[in-house]
Amino acid sequence: MLLLLTAACGSKKERPPAPTPDPRDPGAAAPGAVAPPETPDFPEGTRSLELTRTVAVRLDAGDDGKRIGTIAIDTRVRWKRTTKAKGCTKPWVEIEPRGWICGDNVQASTKPPFGREVPQLDRGTVVPGEYGRISAPNTTYTFAKPDKKKKTDTKKDKKKTGPVTSPSELDPKVEEGKLVELQPILGTLTVRIYEELTVEDKLYYRIDPKKKELVLASQVRRLSPSGYMGARLGDDTGWALPFGFIWPRSNWTQAWTFAQPNKVQYRQINARTPVPLLETFKGKDGKPSAYRIGPAEWVNAADIRVFHPAPAPKLLQPAERWIDVDLDAQILVAFEGDMPIYSTLISSGLKDTATTPGVYRVWLKESEADMKNLKAEDPYSVATVPWTQFFYSEEDLAIHTAYWHDNFGTQRSHGCVNLAPRDARWLYYWSDPQMPPGWTMTTGVVEVPGSIVRVRSAAVPEPEWKGYAKKVLEARQANAPL
Numbered sequence: 001m002l003l004l005l006t007a008a009c010g011s012k013k014e015r016p017p018a019p020t021p022d023p024r025d026p027g028a029a030a031p032g033a034v035a036p037p038e039t040p041d042f043p044e045g046t047r048s049l050e051l052t053r054t055v056a057v058r059l060d061a062g063d064d065g066k067r068i069g070t071i072a073i074d075t076r077v078r079w080k081r082t083t084k085a086k087g088c089t090k091p092w093v094e095i096e097p098r099g100w101i102c103g104d105n106v107q108a109s110t111k112p113p114f115g116r117e118v119p120q121l122d123r124g125t126v127v128p129g130e131y132g133r134i135s136a137p138n139t140t141y142t143f144a145k146p147d148k149k150k151k152t153d154t155k156k157d158k159k160k161t162g163p164v165t166s167p168s169e170l171d172p173k174v175e176e177g178k179l180v181e182l183q184p185i186l187g188t189l190t191v192r193i194y195e196e197l198t199v200e201d202k203l204y205y206r207i208d209p210k211k212k213e214l215v216l217a218s219q220v221r222r223l224s225p226s227g228y229m230g231a232r233l234g235d236d237t238g239w240a241l242p243f244g245f246i247w248p249r250s251n252w253t254q255a256w257t258f259a260q261p262n263k264v265q266y267r268q269i270n271a272r273t274p275v276p277l278l279e280t281f282k283g284k285d286g287k288p289s290a291y292r293i294g295p296a297e298w299v300n301a302a303d304i305r306v307f308h309p310a311p312a313p314k315l316l317q318p319a320e321r322w323i324d325v326d327l328d329a330q331i332l333v334a335f336e337g338d339m340p341i342y343s344t345l346i347s348s349g350l351k352d353t354a355t356t357p358g359v360y361r362v363w364l365k366e367s368e369a370d371m372k373n374l375k376a377e378d379p380y381s382v383a384t385v386p387w388t389q390f391f392y393s394e395e396d397l398a399i400h401t402a403y404w405h406d407n408f409g410t411q412r413s414h415g416c417v418n419l420a421p422r423d424a425r426w427l428y429y430w431s432d433p434q435m436p437p438g439w440t441m442t443t444g445v446v447e448v449p450g451s452i453v454r455v456r457s458a459a460v461p462e463p464e465w466k467g468y469a470k471k472v473l474e475a476r477q478a479n480a481p482l
Helices: 421-430 465-478
Strands: 006-009 048-053 054-057 067-071 077-084 093-095 100-102 104-111 130-136 139-146 153-155 175-184 190-195 195-199 202-208 211-217 243-246 256-257 263-268 273-277 279-282 286-292 297-300 304-307 320-324 331-336 339-345 358-361 364-373 382-394 397-401 415-418 437-445 453-455
Touching: 093 297, 175 421, 190 202, 195 297, 195 397, 243 339, 256 286, 263 297, 273 286, 286 397, 339 421, 358 382, 358 465, 397 421, 415 421
Parallel strands: 006 364, 190 382, 320 453, 397 415
Antiparallel strands: 048 104, 054 067, 054 100, 067 437, 077 093, 093 100, 130 190, 139 175, 139 211, 153 195, 195 202, 202 211, 243 273, 243 304, 256 263, 256 297, 279 286, 286 297, 320 331, 331 339, 358 453, 364 382, 364 437, 382 397
């Protein structure tokens, strides 16, 4: 079971509450706790606790504790201790790696801890499903009342195997019958394709597993998600900053390298290839004219997008994970402290929906999120966007997968930071707050914050602190040694 968040980049929408900026007095008791922790009372031989339903994870014991996550049913977790608190008949259970869950929703298991990655990927795929795009004017459909005289055949998605089913087998409430128009499509609708159905000799796609919403297959343009991926830096490769990506000035696909700066042609190298910048050759004007990317291999400076590092944000903890986004270069770099760990190309907001510079923190990570803005001049709705990290609640800004385009390195979005699927997944599991197996949502709070996301440009080189990132900074400044 997945918790889906509806949001829109650059458009304020209804969403879960953002972190409240009220760090507790370190000596204060945990909210809702009415008894000191005690030894768990589980049968001998218990190796894990299995969830009997999807549950909320709280920062402190008690249903008034801050919600910091959601864990899917059937996940098996390790536990640390228990305590009695408000909102649960049985004791609350502290679990690993963090948080408390109500003991009413677990059962002892002799099996080891176990959790599935959410969403799950099939072998050889980069996104958890198949997707398509529909543009207005078109219509969605649903089944009318049962009509026993006519029969409807369906077949599973081509990638799935299994017997041919009828609509009544998909949902007891939906029986064989005619289709009726459900609602018109506004603007652009990007959908996940759950199943193929043939109704009265016409092929339809089922795009909503709950409402059984359908669209004509002929109206849908299938999407091919990008297989692009950035590069590891630091200890894994020895590559450091400055760092760049091949970006040919006159030929989108390839650029020439040279045996000497601006001399003999050596080989062609593909666009968006990550390269280390080992040496800089400057022209008479003092500006870089070529970069050395190998022992005796150079590239014209005009054919490279370069990420130039800036000083790290204030009061980082040792090896703290954070993200730096250069809007001018359209490059993102992930750091652990001062060490660059990973880099890739992004797509930030277009001119009219520009990504707002600032120093933020990840406050919500969602396994899959629906994003829409039907009030914009160009209405859009995007279904089940995987690996989404919201970092500014006031504008619903997020770092997330873009499975609908492959233009990374150019401005493209409505304000969010778009990543290729493989990059988005890597960053989602690397950044804080951590997303353990079986969790479908987690939040950063002032007490246990998410990773910093700094968005900067040449026009705004030192952006202001925003959202709860500002409150975390204030708390650290208050506790910093004089």
